[in-house]
Amino acid sequence: MNQPANQPASAYFLEERHDPNETHTLSVLVQNEPGVLARVIGLFSGRGYNIDSLTVSETENQKHLSRITIVTTGTPMVIEQIKHQLDRMIPVYRVVDMTITGRSIERELAMVKVSGRGDSRVEALRLADAFRARVIDATTESFVFEITGNSSKISQFIDLMRPLGLVEVSRTGVAAIGRGPEGM
């Protein structure tokens, strides 16, 4: 990206570091107040961080707490930065790196619409059964499947549906929670 033609003179050091990227899932507990999501998203766009997936919802409604789950990709130094940058925002209570703790469960839900008749319709149903996807809507020429699981399982299911008449997909993005008795 943006490779200069012949090492121009510049006010900045233009060489990028090329450490390998890692993907991390972060759980962020925030005060649910106007603008809080804009702050988080603005941080990512403003500082050039990646968002692979982001989900948010209020989780404790008396205390007005929301939980944001972000899947992001970057070098280890960038991932560390992201966590610190999130943590220093005023309405942020806690940032937990679910990937580092290594004891977390990640799930995503998708609704997958497939249309077709005959053999492909039967095959879609058979595969859905194997993936424990449920039929939540059906017509004589279509199904909507609901499937939950980790992201790669969902992607795999979608890939299998493609030749069988895949119409569209709606995915929630990743939610994550730690194993064991403790909260985050």
Next chain:
Amino acid sequence: MTDQSNDPNQMTGAAMIVRALIDHGVQHIFGYPGGAVLPIYDEIFQQSEVEHILVRHEQGAGHAAEGYARSTGKPGVVLVTSGPGATNMVTPLTDALMDSIPLVCITGQVPTHLIGNDAFQECDTVGITRPCTKHNWLVRDVNDLAKVLHEAFYVASSGRPGPVVVDVPKDVQFAVGTYHPPRKDDVHVSYTPRVKGDATQIRKAVALLASAKRPVIYSGGGVINSGPEASKLLRELVEVTGFPITSTLMGLGAYPASGKNWLGMLGMHGTYEANMTMHGCDVMLCVGARFDDRITGRTDAFSPGSKKIHIDIDPSSINKNIRVDVPIIGDVGNVLGDLLQVFKAEAKKPDIKTWWQEIATWRARNSLAYKKSNDVILPQYAIQKLFEATRGHDTYITTEVGQHQMWAAQFFGFEEPHRWMTSGGLGTMGYGLPAALGVQVAHPDSLVIDIAGDASVQMTMQEMSTAVQFELPIKIFILNNQYMGMVRQWQQLLHGNRLSHSYSEALPDFVKLADAFGCVGIQAIKPSDLDGALKEMIKVKRPVLFDCRVAALENCFPMIPSGKAHNEMLLPVEATDEATAAAFAGGKALV
């Protein structure tokens, strides 16, 4: 039902704002009126505890508040109207965010029912200022206003200080609600800046320091922000350890320039000895600085052989640009206090005589040397003369941005913290003049000088009118080289001497301009003019525009050239045209 008319805490939103200012000990605010803040101006009119300084452009108010804050350690307060008033604040807010300056900016907003309607002078103030504030608030209910205002002051001045914005719609200013004085629970429970450093980390740091053979202390603006006590402790640490010390642009004055362990500023235009010491050290103690790219040069060649200790109140400063070995998160003053205690109890001064000998050889290169002249004033000479002339005065210096700023940092010796106000992180031309205003408001009897450039000073020149109105005798000392010198220097060094739009064409006559503003104009053309002219500038108790004509084509050295590390600086004596061309040719981009 309580009788509202007798309850002294029942008041309008506008009254609450003034009341909160008083409760936070605010004596001066900088601002500019407009439709969306008229109720607040009405309240200001009816009291005398808070003095309002009327600027000529909102950017001026912002920088004035920054100067006020930087020179006092107290938050600077700004009041501006909605729409253009708020957007004109974007530059000073960003400037304050970059340099960690506590500002509380109150903006008017269109009435709540009009928000989102593209109403007259509406803009999305909290949206626009979100990335350039530490935090901001839109207050939709008058009963939230007191809490938000108190929290705003706390957030601005605690932890790593920074600017905050409180956006108050006009109907909220008119509405009546309940005020309360500042309380603990005004602040988000999620906001808990860490002040005290981790004891284990401090022990590790002491062990490293005690074992050092080639140590250096590298301090920054965080020492100034932490308060005068931090500077005292820093000086004590230097004394107790005997270590050499350098500082960033923002940290000048924390350790005195006359101190025997002082190496001068480091970084792109820092001294040779400071940069070589950084490059060759085996233990680096970074105190309240952030390894900015103007400091490090090429990060992959930055101080390659050292173990690094980093004290900072902001965890996000740690390992951002440079990996460190011993991070200590906490307030600089607090951590230095603990560290000193442990050092004194458990360690003794390491013997670093040979290191000092090596440093002496670097010093001997005299990296700030310049050719003197009897015909033209060299800008470096002008600063030296200014420094001499102000000795014995209670002096504060602000600057604009450019060569003059670097020369000021190199040649003006700062002995105390809070005396040096400059736009470091953002590099905002136009900062220095209004910043000087703010400093002068806070220190009415002191000598406040803006070391300016001919181009920068035109960016906020209108504030001379403010200086005249409020009898603020600021001195604008313009190093007039008739160029955007710093731009010209880069074009010369990096762009084949094609001086694209860097000549200051059609400069105003600054002496006549001073006259037009009703202040004093002084000009110096020859070196022999300087002493007398400076004396006059200092003597006159009115605002001064000083047109100091300096050599037009002088460049700022030493300098770290393109793609080079600290140990490859270009020194002034070596900066012949050929050497410069060679140093920059095909350079891998750094400057």
